[in-house]
Amino acid sequence: MIYTITVNPSIDYVLQLKNLNTGEVNRTSNDVKLPGGKGINVSRILKELKIDSTALGFVGGATGSMFEELLSKHELKTSFTKVQEDTRINVKINAVAQNEETEINGAGPAISADEKKSFMNNLNDIGEGDVVIMAGSLPKNLDATFYLDIAKTIQKQGAEFVIDTTGQALLDTLPLHPLVVKPNHHELADLFNVKFNNEQEIITYARKLLDQGAKHALVSMAGDGALLVTKDKAYKANAPKGTVINSVGAGDSMIAGFAGTFMETKDPIESFHMGAACGSATAFSQDIAVKAKIDEIYNAISITEI
Ligand SMILES: Nc1ncnc2c1ncn2[C@@H]1O[C@H](COP(=O)(O)OP(=O)(O)O)[C@@H](O)[C@H]1O
Numbered sequence: 167m168i169y170t171i172t173v174n175p176s177i178d179y180v181l182q183l184k185n186l187n188t189g190e191v192n193r194t195s196n197d198v199k200l201p202g203g204k205g206i207n208v209s210r211i212l213k214e215l216k217i218d219s220t221a222l223g224f225v226g227g228a229t230g231s232m233f234e235e236l237l238s239k240h241e242l243k244t245s246f247t248k249v250q251e252d253t254r255i256n257v258k259i260n261a262v263a264q265n266e267e268t269e270i271n272g273a274g275p276a277i278s279a280d281e282k283k284s285f286m287n288n289l290n291d292i293g294e295g296d297v298v299i300m301a302g303s304l305p306k307n308l309d310a311t312f313y314l315d316i317a318k319t320i321q322k323q324g325a326e327f328v329i330d331t332t333g334q335a336l337l338d339t340l341p342l343h344p345l346v347v348k349p350n351h352h353e354l355a356d357l358f359n360v361k362f363n364n365e366q367e368i369i370t371y372a373r374k375l376l377d378q379g380a381k382h383a384l385v386s387m388a389g390d391g392a393l394l395v396t397k398d399k400a401y402k403a404n405a406p407k408g409t410v411i412n413s414v415g416a417g418d419s420m421i422a423g424f425a426g427t428f429m430e431t432k433d434p435i436e437s438f439h440m441g442a443a444c445g446s447a448t449a450f451s452q453d454i455a456v457k458a459k460i461d462e463i464y465n466a467i468s469i470t471e472i
């Protein structure tokens with residue numbers, strides 16, 4: 167079984183307008199509310215791929231109830247820990263004529279010591295053969311070591327993990343050998359405090375994640391595709407041409423495609439191919455991609471060794 171952990175889920179309020187004029191009143195041409203958060207998006211793609219998962223995380227307040235109602239349409243298995251404070255609302259602004267996406271993500275609720283304890287107790291059922299995908303930012307008062315604590319706990323119980331977060335919280339978990347990590351190229355540059363001039367430099371730094379313990383490193387590059395770096399090889403997936411409708415969740419979709427396929431095939435290249443297909447399919451969709459779109463995009467992607 168795959169478990170996804172979204173410690174800081176959200177309602178994603180996606181606003182579409184022609185142009186965004188800051189400092190002025192702007193009116194939308196279209197808006198939707200989606201159940202968001204990185205692990206949630208991963209579970210949604212896994213469902214499209216007919217791979218079972220259970221979504222875990224903290225949910226609270228009136229916004230938490232709305233989040234659960236929005237999510238109920240997707241019929242995911244969930245086991246959320248209830249918290250006192252409100253689940254956050256993240257605002258995503260797509261300025262179509264400017265071809266620009268602006269995101270404002272909330273900090274999220276404070277989590278009490280009891281709520282944290284109850285969440286950790288909820289991990290007891292995870293065991294041998296399971297994969298835990300931990301993704302996204304931490305709510306404001308959780309320790310930076312929270313992901314590391316989870317990784318240690320589930321690893322003792324025999325499970326593997328995937329982590330998609332940034333900064334030190336990511337680096338700290340590498341010695342525990344995550345199955346895959348997926349920074350985008352900006353996040354990878356920030357991790358090592360460098361700027362990239364070409365793909366070879368990106369590969370060099372992605373390999374440092376492997377040196378520190380990751381089993382596979384994916385580096386996503388939005389409209390420029392993605393790289394997969396293994397111990398002695400590197401591969402590139404192209405990003406097919408298409409109309410980007412809402413790229414929120416493209417990275418999460420890539421992780422879901424990779425991890426879900428890897429669990430079934432143990433083939434990193436096939437997993438990369440499916441990950442890239444899921445990422446682009448979501449970028450070309452209003453919401454998280456559906457299976458038909460993923461299948462269509464899969465055929466437009468080729469993986470080349472570089
Ligand atoms: N504009 C786009 N056109 C085609 N594919 C895209 C586009 N944006 C994202 N993707 C696909 O989704 C993957 C993840 O997107 P990216 O934006 O890099 O992740 P994140 O959301 O984590 O920053 C990319 O590597 C690419 O395969």
Ligand SMILES: O=P(O)(O)OC[C@H]1O[C@](O)(COP(=O)(O)O)[C@@H](O)[C@@H]1O
Binds near residue numbers: 201301415417
């Ligand atoms: O936890 P964070 O880093 O604030 O990100 C949360 C946001 O990330 C998303 O999961 C989208 O992530 P990606 O675009 O990176 O795939 C949104 O649904 C959500 O609003």
